[in-house]
Amino acid sequence: MRFSILTIFPGLFEQVFEFGMIRQARRKGLMQIEIIDLRDFADDRRRTVDDRPFGGGDGMVLKPAPIFRALQDCRKNSAQPPFISLLSPQGRRFDQSKAVEYSLKAHIAVICGRYEGVDQRVADHLADEEISIGDFVLSGGEFAALTIVEAVCRLIPGVVAKGGSILQESYMDQMLDCAHYTRPAEFRGWRVPEVLLSGDHAAIEAWRRRDALKRTRQLRPDLLEGRQNEQTQLIAAAAAKGSETIR
Helix, strand or coil: CEEEEEECCHHHHCCHHHCHHHHHHHHCCCCEEEEEEHHHHCCCCCCCCEECCCCCCCCCEECHHHHHHHHHHHHHCCCCCCEEEEEEEEEEECCHHHHHHHHCCCEEEEECCECCCECHHHHHHCCCEEEECCCCCCCECHHHHHHHHHHHHCCCCCCCCCCHHHHCCCCCCCCCCCCCCCCCCEECCEECCHHHHCCCHHHHHHHHHHHHHHHHHHHCHHHHHHHHHHHHHHHHHHHHHHHHHHC
16 A cells, blocks of 8 residues: 655654554555655745734634645646645544554555644545544644554554464454453462463453453443444344335
8 A cells, every 4th residue: 555644844744654454564565654744845945835814813824726726736746636635723633443444445645734734625625534643733744644554554454464463452342351460470460361371262262252352341441332332223224225215
């Protein structure tokens, strides 16, 4: 797959993508990443990409024209139109289900906001959706873009050597992962649960499921509520479909 990241700080990304799974994915040809400098698409010698907001107020707003031009140029070099994601505090929360959805796309263009934000016409007439990585304030979308690329990269087939490990991670089943232990079996008087040393794979799997459920109830009960709501919706949809068939 291909990521196109639109930013006014292209240098921020230069070395970050040379580590870990992202580096492996790029070397294997499983992921392409291009960094697009929005200043290259400004229409003045000073390469201006921002201006004061209409109506007054503090801060600056990214202008729409450089962003539209950058995406137009991006489309020229793409086999198919990119899915355009605008990083914004007003966007939908990025989560594991969204990471899975993104991993199935061939080309994603990520617009990194800055300052007071991006001209609303970008959200209204250019972006396919707005995305936020959490309810907190960042100076811009660059680190959010890094987070999204990392989350999506590990889901691309062939990136992680043992694909099964991905399915067992936190949030993949709307639950936290179970606790994990390694050698030594006893450390400062704290022992690893005996079942993990038993060699009984069925018992180990059952313990892991129970522990994951217990940890989710204790630490993130909201995930279970979301899971129950989703299951309720699926049951209701199936029931509705069944009633339509009867009619």
